[in-house]
Amino acid sequence: MPRIRDLKDQQLYRIDKTVDYGDLNHLLTKTADLAIIEEQWEYMMRVAISLKQKTAPAHVIVQRLTNSSPSDRLTKAFTNLGRIIKTEYILRYLTDKELRQTVQRQLNKGEYRHKLPRWIFFADQGEFTTGDYEEIMNxxxxxxxxxxxILYWNTIKISDIVEQLRQQGEEIDDETLSHISLLPYKHVLPNGTYFIEDEEKG
Incomplete structure (x- = not known):
């Protein structure tokens, strides 16, 4: 579940301009076109089935819809359906504290996933400085x-610690474990450890 950037600037849509949405009226300033969704529904289902059954590559379908003319009715139908889904999600995000916390936890995990490679790839600050494809892939x-x-090592060690604590009588439920990241990295020494001994003077 994503956190939408520039949330305050997002356009929200109502599905019926005649309905009074109360406190939400000032947010729902435009109306999604349900008629075109109903008109194109059969074709939209065909696209969905093609994606699910993998009879057509997703990038081909996206490219076709993206490059279609502004008057393409199937594209308009998907656009309006997307507006409705996005509006529903944003309203849930604004009113559901648990959803916001879930999204934030996922973002934190994702950030850890990005920090680990940057920590390891220390010499060039995580950037590829060459244009050679083979070297980049290597x-x-x-x-x-x-x-x-590192992820595997962390998983083994954390599992061992949890098991030891449980054997000692500590109560650690799975809900608590779901909030623990398996990607801590500060215990990793990216530069290695060097032992230098003074040469004995002859």
């Missing part, structure tokens, strides 16, 4: 391999 594959190795 670096990306190596970075992915190391990231997954």
């Amino acid at each position: 670096k990306a594959s190596s970075l992915s391999f190391v990231s997954n190795a």
Whole structure:
């Protein structure tokens, strides 16, 4: 579930201009076109089935809809359906504290996922400085391999700690564990550890 950027600037749509939505009237300033959705519903279902059954690649369908003329009625139907779905989601997000907390937790996990590679890929600050495709792929594959190795190690260690605590009588439920990230990285030394011994003077 996404957190929508520039939430205060989002346009919200009503589905019936004659209905009084009370306190929401000043937010629902435009009306979605239900008629065109009903008109194109059969074709919209065909597109959905094609995507679900993978008989047509998603990028081909998106490209077709994106490049269609402004008068294309199927594209208009999808646009209006999207407006309704987006409006419903934004209203839920504004009024549902639990939903907002869920979205924030997912964002935090995603941020951890981005911070870990940046921590490992320390020399170039996480940036590829070459245009060579093969070198980029080698670096990306190596970075992915190391990231997954750290994730695996963290999972094993956290599982061991949880098991030890439970054996000691601590109550740790699965709901609590669902809030624990498996991507901490400050215990990882990206530069390695070097041991330098003074040479004995002869």
